[in-house]
Amino acid sequence: MSLSVEFRSISKDFGPVRVLHDVDLALPRGRVYGLLGENGAGKSTLMKILCGYEQPTEGALLIDGREVQFESSRQAEQRGIVLIHQEINLADDLTIAQNIFLGHEKKRGPFLDNKVMHGQAAALLAQVGLPADPDTRVGSLIVAEKQLVEIAKALAKNARLLVMDEPTATLTPGETERLFALIEQFRNDGVTIIYISHKLDEIERITDHIVVMRDGRYVTQAPTSSVSRREMANLMVGRELADLFPPKVMADRDAAPALRVEGLSVPGWAEDVSFDVRPGEILGFAGLVGAGRTELFEGILGLRERSAGHIYLQGVERKLRNPRQAARHGLTYLSEDRKGRGILLAFGMRQNVTLMALERYAKPLLDTDLERRALDAAVRDFGIRTGNADNLASALSGGNQQKLALAKVLHPDPSVVVLDEPTRGVDVGAKRDIYFLIQGLARQGLAVIVISSELMELIGLCHRVAVMRAGHLQAVLQSEQLNEKELIAHATGTEQPA
Secondary structure, eight states, X not given: OOOOXXXXXXXXXETTEEEEEEEEEEEOXXXXXXXXXXXXXXXXXXXXXXXXXXXXXXXXEEETTEEEOOSSHHHHHHTTEEEEOSSXXXXXXXXXXXXXXXXXXXXXXXXXXXXXXXXXXXXHHXXXXXXOOTTSBGXXXXXXXXXXXXXXXXXXXXXXXXXXXXXXXTOOHHHHHHHHHHHXXXXXXXXXXXXXXXXXXXXXXXXXXXXXXXXXXXXXXXXXXXXXXHHHHHHHHTSOOXXXXXXXXXXXXXXXXXXXXXXXXXXXXXXXXXXXXXXXXXXXXXXXXXXXXXXXXXXXXXXXXXXEEEEEETTEEOOOOSHHHHHHTTEEEEOSOIIIIIOOTTSBHHHHHHGGGGGXXXXXXXXXXXXXXXXXXXXXXXXXXXXXXXXXXXXXXXXXXXXXXXXXXXXXXXXXXXXXSTTTTOOHHHHHHHHHHHHHHHHTTOEEEEEOXXXXXXXXXOSEEEEEETTEEEEEEEGGGOOHHHHHHHHHTOOOOO
16 A cells, blocks of 8 residues: 655754755655756755655654654665665665665575575566666666666565656666556556656656645645646746757858767777767767767777777877876866766865866965866856855755866866766756756857757757767768657667668
8 A cells, every 4th residue: 555645844954054944745645746846946855854864853744644753764664665866876896686685685594595586686677677687796787777776676675655766867768668667557556656857748747746846845736737847847947947948059060070080989889980070069969878879988088998990189180098188188078977977076166176177276286266266267157056165066956066067077178078968867947057058168169069868958959969879870960850750760770761
């Protein structure tokens, strides 16, 4: 049986800062709720209180009409309340099966029953659509596969109330469809689901009701069918949200390429890939997860071994061995893994902004005043919202962390910048800000490459889109050819022969 939830005047303080303000919200059992709000709206904090990761400063939490106080996530899970985190929360050195049953291992007498756990893990992996051996070490999986393990881990706990935080951020369309089928099955079985996503098309499709939060406060609750996507976005940001994408300014098609790649191969991931991008152009890279897009650019940057190919920057061939050398020649890269490789969470904002151009600030001693002026400029130019410039990067919301990461990779003044999933996990308001920032870079004459799994993002932002499938470049579509049907056809190999 599913659970009903009620938040009564819930407030939460972190030190002197109040992040939740008197939230009153009731969620009857057995429905799928879409929880909406910008980054920093308080969604995740409220869910962490529900799931036992945080305790409220004031107010009460009621489950099935009775007040509860969870001292830990384990206590919440014992009541059937399970959170699937947005950020991967797995132990890389353990196997898939060990991760799925970590903390609630199956035993036979005093010993672990590895055979039972292996069998149940295999069934759960089949349920979520991950064709992997349960004995595979999690550290060897790609991000999308780890997300599916997170979902399998939650299924193993027999959830009666399931909180999903951006579960499709790294999934392919096929994997997303399988997840939606699971959600429909859960709904039919009476499980209450709270679904957090910035993808309003998903909210519209799979939820029964929406709940909107803004600035740590409850705003409204309504049947999903009664609210349009535009109205959802406006409720989230508290104002009329103008067109999401800036108008395209076409690049000079006769300009010499800022970056040209010929016949580049990355063993196991990309083979004989050639493309170019000109100053002022935004070139997109589309493809399913595993198509080799990220690995191709990791090969270009020297993060992966290249077995063949030539790389030309401003017409000069370069043998790039690492990202630092690439940056010296004008090419920088923003990783899709914002918290793992994009920024240093335990460092301050100032240190993050200047990290890739430290030679400007160490003469030979570090000039912290000059660094602070660089941070002030980044906060202004990138619209980073921070209450205190001395905050650690970890204190920022997801959207502001992404803007900080953008400021970091652009600080060395590159001529070519590669942005891998630049809006993953950020809200619609921050997405619009980032789209306008990217268009602004192109207007300044930078060559911009955007790798994205969101087709509408590529269509709305890019001048051309290169489509990869199974390590091969299938097509490069011009602006007038860009539509979802065409991109999906090339990504899946179902395009019609010319």
